[in-house]
Amino acid sequence: xxxxxISIGLLKFFKPVLSAAKFxxxxxxxxxxLPLYERSDRLYQQQRALGAKWSPLTQYLEYSIETSNIFxxxxxxxxxxALRKLKDVVTPIDSVTLLVTAHSKGFIEPERIVTGKxxxxxxLFTLHNIPIQEIFVEREGIYTSYExxxxxxxxxxxxxxxxxxxxxxxxxxxxxHYSYLNEDYAEKWGYFWNLxxxxxxxxxxxxxxxxxxxxxxxxxxxxxxxxxxKIRLSICWMLTHxxxxxxxxxxALIFRVIKIDDNGEITSNLxxxxxxxxx
Numbered sequence: 001x002x003x004x005x006i007s008i009g010l011l012k013f014f015k016p017v018l019s020a021a022k023f024x025x026x027x028x029x030x031x032x033x034l035p036l037y038e039r040s041d042r043l044y045q046q047q048r049a050l051g052a053k054w055s056p057l058t059q060y061l062e063y064s065i066e067t068s069n070i071f072x073x074x075x076x077x078x079x080x081x082a083l084r085k086l087k088d089v090v091t092p093i094d095s096v097t098l099l100v101t102a103h104s105k106g107f108i109e110p111e112r113i114v115t116g117k118x119x120x121x122x123x124l125f126t127l128h129n130i131p132i133q134e135i136f137v138e139r140e141g142i143y144t145s146y147e148x149x150x151x152x153x154x155x156x157x158x159x160x161x162x163x164x165x166x167x168x169x170x171x172x173x174x175x176x177h178y179s180y181l182n183e184d185y186a187e188k189w190g191y192f193w194n195l196x197x198x199x200x201x202x203x204x205x206x207x208x209x210x211x212x213x214x215x216x217x218x219x220x221x222x223x224x225x226x227x228x229x230k231i232r233l234s235i236c237w238m239l240t241h242x243x244x245x246x247x248x249x250x251x252a253l254i255f256r257v258i259k260i261d262d263n264g265e266i267t268s269n270l271x272x273x274x275x276x277x278x279x
Contacts, residue, residue, distance in 0.1 A: 030189060032254045037188065040197035043262055050082050051122060058153050058165050060089050061096065061118070065151065068132055079127040081151065085118050091163065093118040097154040102130050103172070104146040112154075148172040200264040202249050208266070209239050 046052065050066040057063045064082045081100060085093055096118055102109040111129040134145040152169040155162055184196040210216065213236040218229045225233075238244060252258045258268040 033250070034189070036198075036250075036253060037186075037193040037195065040195045041193045044194040044196055050080050050124065054084075055170060056086070056167070057083075057151060057170055058156065058168055060086060060091065060093060060156060060163065061153065062086055063151055063170070064122070065100075065149075067149070070132060070134060079130055079132070080124055081113070081127060082122040082124050083115060083118060084122040085120050087120060091158050093163075094157045094160070096156050099152045099154055100127055100130060101150050101152070102133075102146040103148045103150065109146065148174050197260065197262070197264050198249070198253075201258075201260045201266050202245065204264075204266050205249055205252075205258070206240050206245060209245075210236060 048066065051064050054062045054064050061083060063084075066080045066082075068077045068079050081098075083096065083098070094117055096115045098113040098115070100111045100113065109130060111127055113125050115123055115125075130149070131145065136143045136145075150170055150172055153165055154168075156165060157163070184194055184199055186193050186195055213232045215233065215236050218233060219225050239248065249258075252268075253260070257270060258266050260266055
């Protein structure tokens with residue numbers, strides 16, 4: 001009975017201590033990791049942002065579209081399209097009627113947009129009727145709520161008259177974001193972050209460790225391996241284990257032992273982390 005009371009007393013004592021330690025650890029983690037998370041997510045959003053890429057639509061216009069995935073949607077982001085006149089078009093455009101459509105095998109989900117005067121300054125429109133594309137993983141395979149999207153020009157009015165239109169519809173394109181099927185996304189501090197910048201960098205770190213220990217030069221057959229070969233293999237296996245490699249990566253990044261450029265390439269002054277210094 002006494003032992004039970006002691007155990008309960010210790011639990012009551014250590015519970016707030018553990019809570020305080022967790023709170024402090026979360027604070028430290030946020031201080032060092034938040035800037036890294038923000039950088040990766042910002043670069044990812046910039047690559048997909050509205051206006052980052054423009055595609056021609058008829059001989060008069062071009063469009064840019066920003067589709068959102070389930071994580072963007074949870075973060076409050078909406079699907080949008082931007083439209084503007086091509087730079088070399090001198091014909092005034094009073095209005096444009098667009099049809100943006102999400103296509104599936106059994107149905108379509110269209111959204112009709114009517115613009116005002118269109119010039120080289122982009123006009124932005126939120127796609128209220130086009131739902132966020134969802135993804136379903138089942139035994140038979142991976143499915144999406146719709147397969148593709150198109151943008152079609154129904155009418156262009158200039159000086160109160162319709163203009164002749166060529167190539168009125170865009171090619172079919174898919175808004176699927178397969179990055180949310182892998183580890184590119186992480187939920188932390190009430191937000192979904194895209195950490196794709198660091199995915200290739202982790203793989204590069206993995207390869208650098210293997211290269212440093214010369215793993216690829218070790219004989220495949222166990223009987224041909226020396227004791228030193230076995231030691232190197234064991235150390236390399238331990239360092240490249242998923243959890244250990246993750247800790248090494250983030251620690252090296254926080255303490256600036258490695259640097260990562262906007263393309264996810266690693267640079268470091270340490271010989272075993274830098275291919276150029278190993279040669």
